[in-house]
């Protein structure tokens with residue numbers, strides 16, 4: 254929207270031991286843009302998302318969010334690894350939603366949402382709770398605030414997880430296959446919340462197999478395979494007229 | 509789902525269990541014979557038992573045993589938590605130190621350890637702080653071990669910490685990795701993640717074996733005779749019997765007190781366990797009124813009873829709640 258770059262990856266690589274999981278990934282996401290990443294299982298999509306908020310460390314290349322290097326500080330031409338505290342500070346601006354929701358099962362929905370604002374931002378409990386109620390309303394669960402995760406359906410749990418991430422007022426939201434663990438009839442309610450979020454101008458990177466969502470909501474689409482970006486561009490174009498054989502083969506399987 | 513017409517009810521002759529009945533009868537008879545015999549046997553000295561069971565010296569000693577148990581368990585749990593976290597640390601040195609502690613304190617008998625703590629003040633008469641082979645900065649007499657009660661608490665706690673650390677470690681490892689990851693992604697620090705997210709969930713796993721450890725510790729306190737400390741329940745009852753030459757009645761007295769305490773602890777453990785398995789919610793049964801609600805999404809439009817709907821729906825929405 255403003256044309257400002259939110260995420261910039263410049264030849265990012267990452268290995269686990271001898272397993273090269275990301276090979277020279279380059280892409281950029283502008284503020285307010287929605288990027289969808291698709292690709293077969295094991296192609297490194299989750300690893301790439303986890304690198305963006307420094308849950309994994311990048312081995313080579315440069316990865317920055319809002320112009321700030323992720324996980325490192327550059328000084329006098331040298332890179333210094335950030336302390337855990339500094340890395341945590343960078344994560345405050347980045348929300349993440351997981352395939353398996355990862356709600357805290359010993360806390361109610363509202364308690365899940367208020368943890369980070371209270372502990373990290375030192376917000377008062379009353380204020381955090383009021384904000385949590387607002388967010389629960391926003392994801393369509395206004396009456397479920399005092400439910401424990403185990404008493405909510407998968408779709409409801411994932412919506413609480415989205416509210417929990419939003420409670421930190423992130424500038425960027427990362428979604429790692431947010432609907433893959435859901436029963437088919439529950440996928441729609443989560444996608445609806447995400448569509449609303451996209452409309453409100455949130456910058457989003459979404460790993461998904463929901464091609465309908467990608468076509469409708471994404472501003473751009475990246476197809477990854479074997480740790481490389483095989484093809485990227487306008488989602489309608491990539492989905493209807495893929496240029497590469499691997500993209501074609503993958504799409505013919507999922508569509 | 510149910511057929512409109514039910515099939516014919518089954519009316520079969522139930523299977524008989526003649527052996528069960530026979531074994532039960534034999535056991536009950538054997539027990540009755542033992543009790544009747546014991547009641548008449550001179551050596552048990554039931555009159556003496558009655559005389560000493562509420563003796564002031566005995567009840568005081570029982571209090572000491574309770575104190576030994578509580579203090580050493582509190583220290584052991586704290587130290588055990590620290591050791592467990594050390595063992596999960598990425599730092600290999602920290603990890604090895606914790607492992608070494610475990611190896612020594614779990615690998616030697618607690619009786620031997622207590623004897624050692626009893627004489628440690630002789631081996632290390634002064635404690636010093638400073639650079640090795642140079643004049644120490646601070647020198648204090650090592651007189652903490654002159655207090656035998658404190659020595660007993662330290663000896664019992666250091667031994668127990670090794671076992672507690674294994675229990676705590678198992679609890680921490682039982683918490684799904686995704687929990688730590690989600691907490692980290694929310695910018696919470698490692699300490700906050702442990703304190704507010706991981707440890708509370710680990711408690712469900714930690715509490716039942718810890719209850720067993722408390723009960724076990726209550727009985728292990730009788731080994732403080734090795735220090736030698738003799739003001740605990742076992743020590744005092746032995747002291748009395750040494751004078752009166754009636755060892756058996758006083759053993760019975762001590763046993764009755766131990767049984768009383770362990771029984772109370774077992775009841776307490778039952779309630780604590782129940783409390784910690786609530787909240788994380790396996791079932792919806794305890795909240796029947798709210799139980800009907802989730803059906804709005806999971807969808808049970810058929811008008812069968814609200815309880816049935818809640819029970820069948822709960823597991824359906826549970827897939828990520830993680831049956832740990």
Ligand SMILES: Nc1ncnc2c1ncn2[C@@H]1O[C@H](COP(=O)(O)OP(=O)(O)O)[C@@H](O)[C@H]1O
Pocket residue numbers: 269272274292293294295296297298299300301
């Ligand atoms: N923590 C890890 N340690 C070792 N290997 C890993 C780890 N995480 C992911 N991998 C490996 O990295 C590859 C890419 O995984 P992932 O990023 O999860 O792919 P995707 O999300 O596209 O399915 C896989 O081969 C996987 O086995």
Ligand SMILES: [Mg+2]
Pocket residue numbers: 298299300429430
């Ligand atoms: Mg993945």
